[in-house]
Amino acid sequence: MAGKLQVGLLFGGKSVEHEISLRSARNVYQHLDRSYFNPVLIGITKKGNWHLLEDIDQSIDSAPPLNLSLGHSRHTFPTVDQQGGTGLLDVIFPVLHGTDGEDGSIQGMLQSVNIPFAGSGVLGSSVAMDKLISKQLLKDAGIPTSKFIDLTGQDISKVSYEQIENILGLPFMVKPISLGSSVGISKVSSEQEYLKAIEESLQYDQGLLAEQYISGRELECAILGNTVPRASDPGEIIVSSKYEFYTYDAKYKDPHAVEIKVPAVLDHLIVEQIKDLSLRAYKVLRCEDFARVDLFLKDNQTIYINEINTIPGFTNSSMFPSLWAQHGISYSELITKILHLATERFESKKQLTRDYSGN
Ligand SMILES: Nc1ncnc2c1ncn2[C@@H]1O[C@H](COP(=O)(O)OP(=O)(O)O)[C@@H](O)[C@H]1O
Numbered sequence: 001m002a003g004k005l006q007v008g009l010l011f012g013g014k015s016v017e018h019e020i021s022l023r024s025a026r027n028v029y030q031h032l033d034r035s036y037f038n039p040v041l042i043g044i045t046k047k048g049n050w051h052l053l054e055d056i057d058q059s060i061d062s063a064p065p066l067n068l069s070l071g072h073s074r075h076t077f078p079t080v081d082q083q084g085g086t087g088l089l090d091v092i093f094p095v096l097h098g099t100d101g102e103d104g105s106i107q108g109m110l111q112s113v114n115i116p117f118a119g120s121g122v123l124g125s126s127v128a129m130d131k132l133i134s135k136q137l138l139k140d141a142g143i144p145t146s147k148f149i150d151l152t153g154q155d156i157s158k159v160s161y162e163q164i165e166n167i168l169g170l171p172f173m174v175k176p177i178s179l180g181s182s183v184g185i186s187k188v189s190s191e192q193e194y195l196k197a198i199e200e201s202l203q204y205d206q207g208l209l210a211e212q213y214i215s216g217r218e219l220e221c222a223i224l225g226n227t228v229p230r231a232s233d234p235g236e237i238i239v240s241s242k243y244e245f246y247t248y249d250a251k252y253k254d255p256h257a258v259e260i261k262v263p264a265v266l267d268h269l270i271v272e273q274i275k276d277l278s279l280r281a282y283k284v285l286r287c288e289d290f291a292r293v294d295l296f297l298k299d300n301q302t303i304y305i306n307e308i309n310t311i312p313g314f315t316n317s318s319m320f321p322s323l324w325a326q327h328g329i330s331y332s333e334l335i336t337k338i339l340h341l342a343t344e345r346f347e348s349k350k351q352l353t354r355d356y357s358g359n
């Protein structure tokens with residue numbers, strides 16, 4: 001490779017998952033292979049302001065603000081700091097989770113300024129972030145996913161608790177359509193809980209979804225690649241019985257809430273089915289470079305795809321890097337592979353003709 005690539009690490013963001021992103025970014029920063037890459041730290045505050053950090057432990061607000069200037073001829077992300085210094089980036093790794101980071105909006109902005117970035121593009125990011133659209137697409141493609149009802153907007157008043165109970169059975173889940181980290185999600189077993197769940201969900205999102213509850217094991221499968229993506233063997237999340245499901249607290253607050261098993265102890269045939277379904281789901285939702293597919297496995301061995309995370313957690317204990325570690329890919333090699341996939345994909349798209357003047 002000619003010279004080291006300037007890698008912009010984007011982290012923080014206007015999301016309820018801001019803190020998680022900081023943790024992931026710190027790890028990516030530490031493991032970034034300095035023989036190929038130079039990190040450039042770009043923190044986004046909870047209000048959405050961009051800052052150029054000198055140090056990963058610096059608070060985002062205290063760093064100089066960053067402006068995006070457009071119109072440069074070279075594919076880059078020209079950033080001008082207050083002192084007038086210009087930084088040219090070769091590729092961006094958005095280590096952002098949730099709203100405005102994982103949902104296609106940042107990806108759209110990066111695409112318009114013509115800079116390569118790691119992970120799914122506008123379409124894959126926005127589709128995977130929307131639990132309703134992604135479930136509809138999975139269902140249409142014949143990929144098993146739990147039954148669901150759209151409760152968005154006026155539909156809430158049209159669908160009674162009894163109707164939902166009749167269709168989905170009890171308990172069922174109520175979720176905001178486009179959030180993550182289990183924020184705003186409830187398990188519902190009575191009408192009273194249902195009303196509370198809706199109120200809770202509506203605090204975070206205007207779109208809501210009710211979903212059939214799947215009682216089973218929670219498995220996760222990592223995907224890497226574009227033309228011929230590869231699936232890892234699945235891992236398992238075993239949530240302590242203290243929790244009703246894999247809640248925000250179980251994910252991030254209580255270090256004893258879960259046991260992560262990599263690889264999950266499963267029949268060889270089930271492993272193959274899970275990998276096959278995960279790869280199909282990844283393609284159907286138009287994911288790129290990498291993603292983590294989350295699934296449920298019932299006692300009767302039925303598999304359901306729960307959701308796809310286009311920017312999964314990258315902390316030391318996160319499932320995504322652990323799933324690749326079992327296949328001999330270290331954290332650092334994983335980041336290198338992802339950044340290579342991103343630049344390769346960008347170069348191959350550049351070959352497309354953008355002018356057409358008829359025959
Ligand atoms: N249909 C379901 N059946 C059983 N548990 C569910 C279901 N949907 C979600 N959960 C539980 O809620 C957690 C969070 O839901 P998920 O859809 O993955 O949202 P998020 O994007 O916030 O992670 C899951 O990890 C699981 O423990």
Ligand SMILES: [Mg+2]
Pocket residue numbers: 181182294307
């Ligand atoms: Mg999830």
